[in-house]
Amino acid sequence: MEKELAAGDAQLGAGPQPVSTSDQEKFEQVLDAELAHLARLEERLEEVGQARLDAQAICTQLNDHKLLSAEILHHRGLAERLLGISALLLHACPPPRQQHLQPSVQTLRERAEPLFLRSAASAMQLEHAQALLAQFSEAHEELAPWLQETQLAAARLCPHDISYEAFKEQQGLLQGSGGH
Numbered sequence: 218m219e220k221e222l223a224a225g226d227a228q229l230g231a232g233p234q235p236v237s238t239s240d241q242e243k244f245e246q247v248l249d250a251e252l253a254h255l256a257r258l259e260e261r262l263e264e265v266g267q268a269r270l271d272a273q274a275i276c277t278q279l280n281d282h283k284l285l286s287a288e289i290l291h292h293r294g295l296a297e298r299l300l301g302i303s304a305l306l307l308h309a310c311p312p313p314r315q316q317h318l319q320p321s322v323q324t325l326r327e328r329a330e331p332l333f334l335r336s337a338a339s340a341m342q343l344e345h346a347q348a349l350l351a352q353f354s355e356a357h358e359e360l361a362p363w364l365q366e367t368q369l370a371a372a373r374l375c376p377h378d379i380s381y382e383a384f385k386e387q388q389g390l391l392q393g394s395g396g397h
Contacts, residue, residue: 236309241318244299244306248321251299254292255328261285262332266339268346272354275347282340289336296329 236244265282268275303322307315 236306241306241310241314244302245318245321248299248303248318248325251292251295252321252325252328255296255325255332258285258289258292259328259332259335262289262336262339266335266342268343270350272347272350275343275350279340279343279347282336282343286336286340289333293329293333296325300326300329 262285265278265285268278300322303318307318307322310318
């Protein structure tokens with residue numbers, strides 16, 4: 218169908234070449250199927266795009282997103298091809314058929330590009346989340362011994378052993394040493 222449309226378009230001075238009803242129906246079926254695929258891809262992207270604060274979960278999400286990105290890339294090519302022939306095909310269709318197909322073509326045009334952009338942004342967010350989680354884990358490992366030591370020291374303190382006056386004196390010393 219693409220070749221026939223391109224050949225008809227290449228004939229200078231000729232009006233639009235008529236497209237068979239069968240080809241019009243095939244185009245409509247492919248267009249509807251592609252819209253359904255985009256809807257499913259949008260749902261899957263939404264599921265994969267939610268970052269979880271677990272290193273293994275984010276790694277799994279990134280792997281899932283890579284597979285989804287390959288599928289999205291495939292559908293991007295299909296959508297671009299469909300949109301590329303849509304103007305010629307619509308021009309070659311009778312007006313009632315044009316009016317019937319035009320909303321689907323417009324919907325494909327409006328939904329495809331934002332999906333592709335969201336997929337790229339989602340991948341970057343997951344990679345950023347993975348990097349931040351790795352930094353947090355590293356910092357937590359470094360601070361864990363100090364936190365445990367501090368918790369043990371705090372547990373040994375009894376609230377009755379601390380006098381208000383001693384506390385104020387310590388606080389004054391700390392504030393005084395911080396100002397120097």
